[in-house]
Amino acid sequence: MASLQVSRDGKLKHECGGFLVADQWVMSAAHCFVSGSTGMKVVLGAHSLSNAEDSKQTFSILQAYSHPDFSISNYNNDIALVKLDRKVVASDSVKTVKFQRDGTSDPDKDKEVNTAGWGSLNNLGSRPDTLQEVVIAVMDRVRCGRSDYYGWRFTDNMLCAARPRTDTCDGDSGGPLLYQDVVVGITSNGGKKCGSSRKPGLYTIISHYTEWIDQIMAQ
Known part of the structure; x- marks a missing residue:
């Protein structure tokens, strides 16, 4: 990290x-x-x-x-x-750390992925001093592309992942999303609020x- x-x-x-x-x-x-x-x-x-x-x-x-x-x-x-x-x-x-390359498959829906960072712990902006790690799950692409989720903003170069009340937040950007010890994504952007059910974390798919x-x- x-x-x-x-x-x-x-x-x-x-x-x-x-x-x-x-x-x-x-x-x-x-x-x-x-x-x-x-x-x-x-x-x-x-x-x-x-x-x-x-x-x-x-x-x-x-x-x-x-x-x-x-x-x-x-x-x-x-x-x-x-x-x-x-x-x-x-x-x-x-x-x-190894990262995913072209020609290899990215994690499917519901697969567990790990991420880490020193980003905000809540929507009040309180930041940790020590590195935090979370386990989240890859979400359905169709759902993330729905108009009540991200709509057109969700592209083929992104995957979305979260768990209820578990998400990356402000300051986690640029960190790794790991699947089976290989980095498959880069923490990119979510909604204005972290942990929001209709604005899960978005991650850039590295293999592209x-x-x-x-x-x-x-x-």
């Missing part, structure tokens, strides 16, 4: 999540970089955001690459790759971007 942090009032504050996919690359969500990546730091190996932990490694960003077709209107193609200023030092706390990922990471 990566914590993408921005400087506010002289302190680094957690803004988005991400995950390590190669020794100098973190994957995240494009909407985390709408204001650019200047001054942003990437912290790997963290459990607590505030405590000094020997496992932590902090990086500057050489370059953030957002998908060229990212749409702010419905968050379609919400994927980004971040090149760190140096390679990570691999450890028990900092290691790469294999060619773009390979092209960027070859740089």
Whole structure:
């Protein structure tokens, strides 16, 4: 897990999540970089955001690459790759994770998936200091595309997943959605409220971007 942090009032504050996919690359969500990546730091190996932990490694960003077709209107193609200023030092706390590639099947409806982050714990915006993990389930695509759910905003590049009162929230964006220890999705966007039954969490399907990922990471 990566914590993408921005400087506010002289302190680094957690803004988005991400995950390590190669020794100098973190994957995240494009909407985390709408204001650019200047001054942003990437912290790997963290459990607590505030405590000094020997496992932590902090990086500057050489370059953030957002998908060229990212749409702010419905968050379609919400994927980004971040090149760190140096390679990570691999450890028990900092290691790469496998992600789903083209030609492999994504999890079906009702399959359990895991996600994690330092995002808000409720709709009042209270943030945790330590990494939180939840188990949710993939939801029916037809339902998520219904007009009383997301309608046209729900595209073929997204999957939706939630459980009653269990959801990702503000600050979890860019984090991983794992199925059988492989990252299949990137936490993208939900409704204005977290845990709302008709606005489950939306996740970018990574396997749709294999060619773009390979092209960027070859740089």
